[in-house]
Amino acid sequence: MKQETSQTTQKTNKGIKKIGVLTSGGDAPGMNAAIRAVTRSAIAHNLEVIGIHHGFKGLIENEFTPLTSSGVSGILQNGGTILKTARSREFLTEEGRAKAYQNLVNAGINAVVVIGGDGSFTGALVFSKEFDIPFVGIPATIDNDIFGTDYTIGYDTALNTVVQAVDKIKDTAASHGRVFFIEVMGREAGLLALNGGIAVGAEVILIPESNTEHQAFDRFISKGYKRKKTSGIVVIAEGEEMGGALKLAKKAEQENPDLDIRVSILGHMQRGGNPTAQDRVAATKMGVAAVDAILDDQKSIMVGLRYGKIVHVPFNKAVKLNHSIDQDLLEIQRLITI
Numbered sequence: 001m002k003q004e005t006s007q008t009t010q011k012t013n014k015g016i017k018k019i020g021v022l023t024s025g026g027d028a029p030g031m032n033a034a035i036r037a038v039t040r041s042a043i044a045h046n047l048e049v050i051g052i053h054h055g056f057k058g059l060i061e062n063e064f065t066p067l068t069s070s071g072v073s074g075i076l077q078n079g080g081t082i083l084k085t086a087r088s089r090e091f092l093t094e095e096g097r098a099k100a101y102q103n104l105v106n107a108g109i110n111a112v113v114v115i116g117g118d119g120s121f122t123g124a125l126v127f128s129k130e131f132d133i134p135f136v137g138i139p140a141t142i143d144n145d146i147f148g149t150d151y152t153i154g155y156d157t158a159l160n161t162v163v164q165a166v167d168k169i170k171d172t173a174a175s176h177g178r179v180f181f182i183e184v185m186g187r188e189a190g191l192l193a194l195n196g197g198i199a200v201g202a203e204v205i206l207i208p209e210s211n212t213e214h215q216a217f218d219r220f221i222s223k224g225y226k227r228k229k230t231s232g233i234v235v236i237a238e239g240e241e242m243g244g245a246l247k248l249a250k251k252a253e254q255e256n257p258d259l260d261i262r263v264s265i266l267g268h269m270q271r272g273g274n275p276t277a278q279d280r281v282a283a284t285k286m287g288v289a290a291v292d293a294i295l296d297d298q299k300s301i302m303v304g305l306r307y308g309k310i311v312h313v314p315f316n317k318a319v320k321l322n323h324s325i326d327q328d329l330l331e332i333q334r335l336i337t338i
């Protein structure tokens, strides 16, 4: 039988000997898998790796610890981030960023991998306009709202958490004949609510990207619930412009006093838990690609996935443009409901 051999090419770059890695902004399941992939692939390319704790805050406060291959063992399957995360006000200031730069220089760090969302990439972009240490980003947010990548680490795990939670709520909703208003995370983004809503067969889905659903609830009540439905699920994205689940439920109660309405806000449970296989694989691909990008002298870019392949997206595009909602999904939802 023919034996297949695989060989990884070791890259070198004279200017890059030591890299830093940090997680920033909202945590997302799969961040640990990305830290592991960055660390192990950097070590495979003979680089030293420094873990920076608490995101940009730790960059300013010098919270640096060397990472080893064994040091990132046993973390692939865990939610959260071993490097911790933070939102840093000081990094918004020039003085804060200057401190961060000085700490990086003192530690001999030649490049930094930032695992985070749009805010973190904006910070990295601002920094890289002022200082000459390259930053490369890995998109990680349960919202999946970053332009230029089909996928952000954490989204699939959060989506499955939403589905599990709503399936449970549906059992009690059906038993009591109640209508549940369920709020799903997504400050400015409705993808989690939209796909989560479709996956659980929600009667109505309200998201910030579409205002055509304003009549959806009325339609559901008049045509669906009153005629043949005995219970119902309304999924609302946190950032819905008409209001959150509590406000919309109150309004619905006033307009339909005969309805038995309950509210459930899923909250931060959506950010935790063991990452799904999809999140672990995406994080591993992107972690390796981020180190490759650094060794190829890339800077101020995010590595992303388009149609399953690695792409490089300049930070300024990733943070400025919107990740649009697939209008077909909204159409599918309208067709399938009632």
Ligand SMILES: Nc1ncnc2c1ncn2[C@@H]1O[C@H](COP(=O)(O)OP(=O)(O)O)[C@@H](O)[C@H]1O
Residues within 6 Å of the ligand: 024, 025, 026, 056, 086, 087, 088, 089, 090, 091, 092, 093, 116, 117, 118, 119, 120, 121, 122, 123, 124, 126, 141
């Ligand atoms: N315009 C900016 N200039 C400098 N730093 C920024 C800027 N915007 C965001 N940041 C930094 O990025 C951090 C993370 O951003 P945030 O929006 O909270 O999270 P996420 O990366 O998950 O979107 C902020 O706490 C801040 O330190």
Ligand SMILES: O=P(O)(O)OC[C@H]1O[C@](O)(COP(=O)(O)O)[C@@H](O)[C@@H]1O
Residues within 6 Å of the ligand: 025, 026, 027, 117, 118, 119, 140, 141, 142, 143, 185, 186, 187, 188, 238, 271
């Ligand atoms: O944990 P916090 O600070 O309450 O933030 C909540 C927000 O973070 C998210 O979970 C993720 O957003 P980011 O990844 O951009 O931080 C949003 O869906 C939610 O609105």
Ligand SMILES: [Mg+2]
Residues within 6 Å of the ligand: 025, 117, 118, 119, 141
């Ligand atoms: Mg964000």
